[in-house]
Amino acid sequence: MIEMNVAGIALDAATRLPIVLLKDATERRALPIWIGQSEARAILSALEHHRSARPMTHDLLVNCLHPWDICLERVVIHSLEDDTFYAVLTLKQGEIKKEIDARPSDAIALALRMDSPIWVLEEVVADASIAVDQEADLQEQREFRAFIDNIRPGDFIQSGGGNESSAEST
Numbered sequence: 001m002i003e004m005n006v007a008g009i010a011l012d013a014a015t016r017l018p019i020v021l022l023k024d025a026t027e028r029r030a031l032p033i034w035i036g037q038s039e040a041r042a043i044l045s046a047l048e049h050h051r052s053a054r055p056m057t058h059d060l061l062v063n064c065l066h067p068w069d070i071c072l073e074r075v076v077i078h079s080l081e082d083d084t085f086y087a088v089l090t091l092k093q094g095e096i097k098k099e100i101d102a103r104p105s106d107a108i109a110l111a112l113r114m115d116s117p118i119w120v121l122e123e124v125v126a127d128a129s130i131a132v133d134q135e136a137d138l139q140e141q142r143e144f145r146a147f148i149d150n151i152r153p154g155d156f157i158q159s160g161g162g163n164e165s166s167a168e169s170t
Contacts, residue, residue, distance in 0.1 A: 001076065001119040004031060006047060006108060009040050020108055022118065029129040031077075031120060033085050039105035046112035058109045065114075069093055072116040075107040080124050 004022040007030065012019055018040035022031040035043075042058050044050075055063055065072070073090040080086070087104040090097060102110075111118050 001121055002029075002125050004118050004120050004125075006043065006112060006118070008047070009044055020105060022108075022120065023132065024125070028132055029125060030132045031125060031129045033077075033104050035105040039103075039109065042109040043105065043112065046109055058106070058113055061110060062113045065091070072110055072114040073097065074116055075102075075104075075111045075118045077104050077107070077118070077120045077124055079121070080128050085124070085128075 002024050004024055007021040007023040007027075010019045010021055010032075011017070012034065015034075017034050018037060019032045020035050020040070020043055022033070023029065042056060045052070045056070046058070052059070070091050070093045073092045075087055075089055077085055077087045085104045087102050087107040089100045089102050089107055089110065091100060092098075108118060110116070
C-alpha cells in the first residue's frame, strides 16, 4: 500500500466535475478521483479547516465517533472497477476493529477531519495514477537502461570465496 495525501480539488476541464487529487510522498504520482459537488465542498472545508455554525454531515459523524472513543485508524482505497473507486474505513474502539465500506470521497473527507492516513493499494495506483514529474521518471528510466547496458556476466560472479584460494595453493 502507498500512503497518499490530498493535494487539492480541481475541476475536470471537459465535464466541469470536481476531482480530488491524491499524491504520494514523492509527489511523482497523482491519483485523480472524480467526485460530486457536495463531496468536493466537504473535502475543501476540511482542507481549509473551516467550521460551519452547524455541523455538516461529515462533522456530525466525527461528533458521533469521538464520545464513543472510536478512531478512524485509516482509509484504504482498495480497488477500481468500471471507473469506480472503492474504499473502506478502518474504525477502532479499544482493541476492536471494524472495516466499513465507504465512497472514497466520504472516506477522504472523514480522514481529513480525523487526521487519519489515506492508503491506496499499489494496483490501484498503477492502474489509475498519472505521472506528475515526467522528467524525473524519464531520468530514472535512462539511469536504469544505462545500468543494464553496462552490466557484464562477470558482475554476477561472487569473488573472495574459499574455492579460489584453495585452487591456488595446490
